[in-house]
Amino acid sequence: DVVMTQTPVSLPVSLGGQASISCRSSQSLVHSNGNTYLHWYLQKPGQSPQLLIYRVSNRFSGVPDRFSGSGSGTDFTLKISRVEPEDLGDYYCLQSTHFPPTFGSGTKLEIK
Amino acid sequence: QVQLKESGPGLVQPSQTLSLTCTVSGFSLTSYNVHWVRQPTGKGLEWMGVIWTGGSTDYNSALKSRLSISRDTSKSQVFLKMNSLQTEDIATYYCARNYYYSAPFDYWGQGVMVTVSS
Numbered sequence: 001d002v003v004m005t006q007t008p009v010s011l012p013v014s015l016g017g018q019a020s021i022s023c024r025s026s027q028s029l030v031h032s033n034g035n036t037y038l039h040w041y042l043q044k045p046g047q048s049p050q051l052l053i054y055r056v057s058n059r060f061s062g063v064p065d066r067f068s069g070s071g072s073g074t075d076f077t078l079k080i081s082r083v084e085p086e087d088l089g090d091y092y093c094l095q096s097t098h099f100p101p102t103f104g105s106g107t108k109l110e111i112k
Numbered sequence: 113q114v115q116l117k118e119s120g121p122g123l124v125q126p127s128q129t130l131s132l133t134c135t136v137s138g139f140s141l142t143s144y145n146v147h148w149v150r151q152p153t154g155k156g157l158e159w160m161g162v163i164w165t166g167g168s169t170d171y172n173s174a175l176k177s178r179l180s181i182s183r184d185t186s187k188s189q190v191f192l193k194m195n196s197l198q199t200e201d202i203a204t205y206y207c208a209r210n211y212y213y214s215a216p217f218d219y220w221g222q223g224v225m226v227t228v229s230s
Contacts, residue, residue: 031214039216048206048220049157060218092157096214100172101147103157 002026002095006104012112019080021107023093028073030097037097040069040078043106044089052091053078080109114138116146116207116221123227124197134190134207134221141165141183145210146190147217148181150203158203163190197228 003026013019029036038056041049051060053069056076066081080087088111093104120132134146141163148160161171163181171179180193190207204225208217 037214048223051216051218054216094216096216101159103159105156
């Protein structure tokens with residue numbers, strides 16, 4: 001199975017500041033069809049995960065443009081600019097290029 | 113609108129079988145795949161298995177011997193059964209959908225918390 005390594009484990013940020021989360025995979029996430037199936041989720045306290053970014057850099061419906069994703073191959077980043085209180089929670093990356101789908105271990109975004 | 117909702121007993125005795133139902137609305141089980149994902153309290157997400165639009169299934173190799181996923185398309189329900197439950201299976205269980213093989217899970221249920229205890 002593909003191992004997804006997320007860093008940092010915890011990320012203290014100031015409201016209005018910027019946050020950056022890294023996700024690295026144990027093998028390339030480029031599918032044979034040329035697409036890269038790396039997605040990002042936010043799980044707010046007491047809620048189920050919600051999709052933020054799909055296929056590396058595409059924002060899901062309703063996701064503000066403060067969220068951006070980038071990366072290629074095995075190295076991916078989620079950036080959050082102008083952090084707001086509603087952004088706090090646990091962030092997970094998910095790869096679905098290779099079967100079975102596997103999640104990163106999570107990054108907790110918290111107030112500094 | 114799209115909804116998924118898990119239901120089932122919150123408490124299961126050790127060595128017994130867990131039975132959960134995911135009831136969906138706003139889409140068809142013949143158009144979307146439904147996955148099960150679980151999360152031990154305070155820990156990360158673990159993919160468990162999937163029932164594809166055609167009705168076939170795939171499972172996490174670590175759970176394959178204990179896990180079964182099925183569905184009733186007429187009732188828009190997907191079922192999870194896992195036997196020989198132990199304390200390591202204490203978790204919140206989610207169902208989620210995706211549109212094609214490698215698509216992201218775009219909608220999730222609220223989750224159901226399952227405890228294993230006598």
